[in-house]
Amino acid sequence: MNDIKIAIIAEKPSVARSIAEVVGAKTKKDGYLEGNNYMVTWAFGHLVQLALPEHYGAKGFSRDHLPIVPHEFMLIPRQVRAEKGYKDDPSALKQLKVIEQVFKQCEKIIVATDSGREGELIHRYIYDYLASDVYCERLWISSLTEKAIKEGLIKLKPGTEYDNLYAAAEARSQADWLIGINASQALSVAAGNGVYSLGRVQTPTLAMICSRYLENKNFKPVPFWQMQLVTSIQGKNVTAAGKDKFSDHTEATAIYNKVRYADKVTAVKVERKETRQEPPLLYDLTTLQKEANSKHGFSADKTLSLAQKIYESQYLTYPRTGSRYISDDIFLEVGSLIDKLKRYNRFASYAEKLSDMNLNIRPVDDTKVTDHHALLITEKLPDGLTADERIIYEMVAGRMLEAFSSTCVKDVTTVTFGIDDTLFEVKGSVMKRKGWREVLNEKNEEAEDATELPEINEGEIYPVSSIDLQEKQTKPKPLHTESSLLGAMETCGKDLENEEQRFALKTCGIGTPATRAAIIETLFSRDYIRREKKSLVPTDKGLSVYDIVKDKRIADVEMTGYWEDAFLKIERGEQHANNFTKGIEVYAHQITEELLNLELAFSANSYTCPKCGKQGLRFLTSVCKCSDEACDFVMYRNCGGKKLTDDIFIELLSEGKTRLIKGFTSKAGKRFDAYLILNSECKVVYEFPERKGSYKRGK
Secondary structure: OOOOOEEEEEOOHHHHHHHHHHHOOOEEEOOEEEEOOEEEEEOOOOOEEEOOHHHHOOOOOOHHHOOOOOOOOOEEEOEEEOOOOEEEOHHHHHHHHHHHHHHHHOOEEEEEOOOOHHHHHHHHHHHHHOOOOOEEEEOOOOOOOHHHHHHHHHOOEEHHHHHHHHHHHHHHHHHHHHHHHHHHHHHHHHHOOOOOOOOOOHHHHHHHHHHHHHHHHOOOOOEEEEEEEEEEEOOEEEEEEEOOOEOOHHHHHHHHHHHOOOOEEEEEEEEEEEEEEOOOOOOOHHHHHHHHHHHHOOOHHHHHHHHHHHHHOOOEOOOOOOOOOEOHHHHHHHHHHHHHHHHOHHHHHHHHHHOOOOOOOOOEOHHHOOOOOOOOEOOOOOOOOOHHHHHHHHHHHHHHHHHOOOOEEEEEEEEEEEEOOEEEEEEEEEEEEOHHHHOOOOOOOOOOOOOOOOOOOOOOEEEEEEEEEEEEEOOOOOOOEHHHHHHHHHOOOOOOOOHHHHHHHOOOOOOOOOOHHHHHHHHHHOOOEEEEOOEEEEOHHHHHHHHHHOOOHHHOHHHHHHHHHHHHHHHOOOOOHHHHHHHHHHHHHHHHHHHHOOOOOOOOOOOEOOOOOOEOEEEOOOEEEEOOOOOOOEEEOEEOOEEOOHHHHHHHHHHOEOOOEEEEEOOOOOEEEEEEEEOOOOOEEEEOOOOOOOOOOOO
16 A cells, blocks of 8 residues: 555646645655655646647638637647747656656546646646546645645545536637637738737737727817815815816806905805725735736736745745635634734734734625635745735735724715805815724825815804816826726626626626736737836737727627636536537637628738838738838828828828828818828828918018
């Protein structure tokens, strides 16, 4: 019995080392650790992937072989780009051989890849590719501390209990392949030049960024007028805003003139109301990414990488969680975690105080914990963290203290001042009990009630310091940041008018907490978006793709959200994966036909770029640009409120100047006629016709 060997496969070497230390596998070998009858090996993420189109006989991009719908998907080792196409990754091949030998020597495999959909897929693809039939059990843990690993090893479950999880992961993997491969190739074929990338989640996400950008760019601000009153009370200036907003300047001025010379104002109404602010819930990954972006400027990908590294260092629980709650059994450990923070300088005094109080049980709900509970610290205090790692650790630790603290209680006062029948209003608050807000002591500057007011009594008269009439403008929705985009991806159905559809999409969104950062990074790598400070702005290439697909199924956020919901149902055994995949195959046919039938204005080789001199210009839906990506020559179709046709582009390229074009619109809204010319910098500019009867002034 002592000779029975057990294999353990982890997702990364660092995780394997933590587990090997616990089980006593201390002898280092090439690609695994051995000892105490255990052989602990690892993957490097996805070592095995779905086969590429050429493995199904579809070489190159051709209309004839689209759509590509494999009768049965094949698995191949991870691919890397080569001089011509792709080849097997040598490091993946080497580690697969190690894993194969480890599996063959063992009578049981403990699956210790990350406890989630993607981790399950990584193991199953390796297991199936190697055609292994060794019995598997699952290690399902939420942290890598010695205690968690030991408890997990006692509670191993048969691998078959996770078949539905794998079915959901496989369905997602195959859906991404079917839609991504076929849509990308179909659009590239339709365009006739260049390679375009479309994807099941990638394209709806791009659509959200582009639509917000265009809405912001095309927004026309509307002016309005509002009065502002300043009064002095107990030596403190109090500023109140007029309750009325005027769209008509004449009306606003007339009312302003009635009150502008007033020297006294009456507090006609004073309302005091106690408000109780519950503490925020614990972090899930998406909320952590959103707040790390808005507070510290971290990208979603950076936050995930930092959290993953801290998790692998055993200081945080599993970061790729979609839950903001913990279960009753985990709640039993929270007190000891708070005690640990008594030895962490930043939170020591508050942790000491909280340990003597009744903990808030709002974040405790078994029914709202999915694969993993919300992010928590572990019993192991951090040592040697980098500055950025410490920021993430302290965000999680601070949020844990906040979540289990008491409510914040404030008296919110609303004061209405009056001069005759013209009213002004100001809100302010007095803190009665800080509660959870004492943890970080952050001021909420954006809160409407953030102003601290002096004592103001109803009916009393106060002196007027000034009254102004201010012109303001309506503002567009701001450009997406990574924080707001993550929120939009998480709640993509909230703006739907159909109540049933909105409810169906409420809890799923598009993508998963574990994949959303990678989707955003893909858009950067495809040169579809760029960062301008914290804002996400589409590139010309991104706008061109959006312009082509914005009305197509591939960009439908709602449909993608339903697919995410389907994956959850497959996980729970409420839907069969085969039925979902058949639906995706039908969709792949539809989207391929839709994209292949696009009438894209395009001519690949007929014209020479006026800037770099190379043959081949691309006539796309929103631009004409050089086919050489290194050249920045571009002519936009949208010019002065008119959409330029291919004929006008060709005229510019051939003659350097167009015929007189009528009906341009200036930024001020005035119409004008002009020629378009290509100037010496290869920019399109206006040339205005001479006015009749014009003359040159003599010297």
